[in-house]
Amino acid sequence: MYDYAIRFEKDAAPGLAIFCRDLPELNSYGDDQEHAIREALDAIETTLSLYVDQRRAIPEATPAQEGEHVIHLPAVTVAKIALWNEMMKRGMRKADLCRALGVHQAQGDRLVDFLHTSKMEQLEAALKALETSIRVSPADPDWIDMPHGGAQAGFYIERLVDAYRAAGVTEMPIGKTKEGLSSVKDYSLDYLLRTRYARQPNTMQAVDAVLDQITATGRFIRSSMKDPVTGREVESLALA
Template sequence: MFDYPVELTPDGGTVLVTFPDVPEAITFGADADEALLQAVDALETALSFYIEKRLPLPVPSAAGGRPTVRPSGLESAKLGLYRAMTEQGIRKADLARRLGWHVPQVDRLFDLTHASRFDQIEAAARALDLSVDVRVSPRDAA
């Protein structure tokens, strides 16, 4: 759902990582493996800017043989909720009312640096008439 393709470019002894679909996300590493590890943080940071500015999240393009990077599981769940909320035209205040929460609680739910509890994510999903599915799969599986 949030598998974003990356471009890896040698850059003077390091490897530069850029995201064609998320131009704000740029990082590097000593080699390709380290660069891809750093890319997760760069992606999450860049996507948090979209949430802060209440912008739609960029849609990942086809990988086309390029490596992909995805946010961690918790952040992916938060991003899925944010995308659903914006697609349904629901504001944070509306979601807070549906949940019986204060708006700062909803703000924390969409803060990608905040370690939200999973039961809160599930409650927000139910308030949006959605469910959360979790699966564990081999690393190379889609």
């Protein structure tokens, strides 16, 4: 319903410009396609905040067209959209929402602030107070979510397959470590995840929650191998 499709256009300057048919106010930029996709969620949420500032209903997403890339919004963002659109439908202002919920102005404002983090439980309570609700569709099974990578951090499983092939390997050490990026082995899965798909490279990304999603796709298996530098037996992730 709110998974917006974006397109990339080359500009005179190096990199790619980002546009969205459903949100014509959106205008962002990326050094390359992967960087542009990582920047897209922030661009969408910034654009949604303009709709709130202008007291306009937020449009639903239309089906992606050829060459476009779909951005899957977090459930919290979808809940905020649903809450805001219900308020617009009823002609409610933020002050009206605060009175309906019995909360302070600042607390109520955050519930429809797309640039502020809110708890899903608070949004569900607000929707219930307005006698409405949302249904979040099951996640795309090919999308790997990185809970410690920052907002909308993650990747499609085929991108990881391609990364292995580009590196000329079928198996990588997982390289679990809580150290900063400078201490991570540059031939490990954790290094690849930190540098390609995460906005928080100094936080470990090859955690079990991510590895479980990867192996659930059937494209990879957890195994063990000899570290190519130290020769020690280490945990690894191999192409299935």
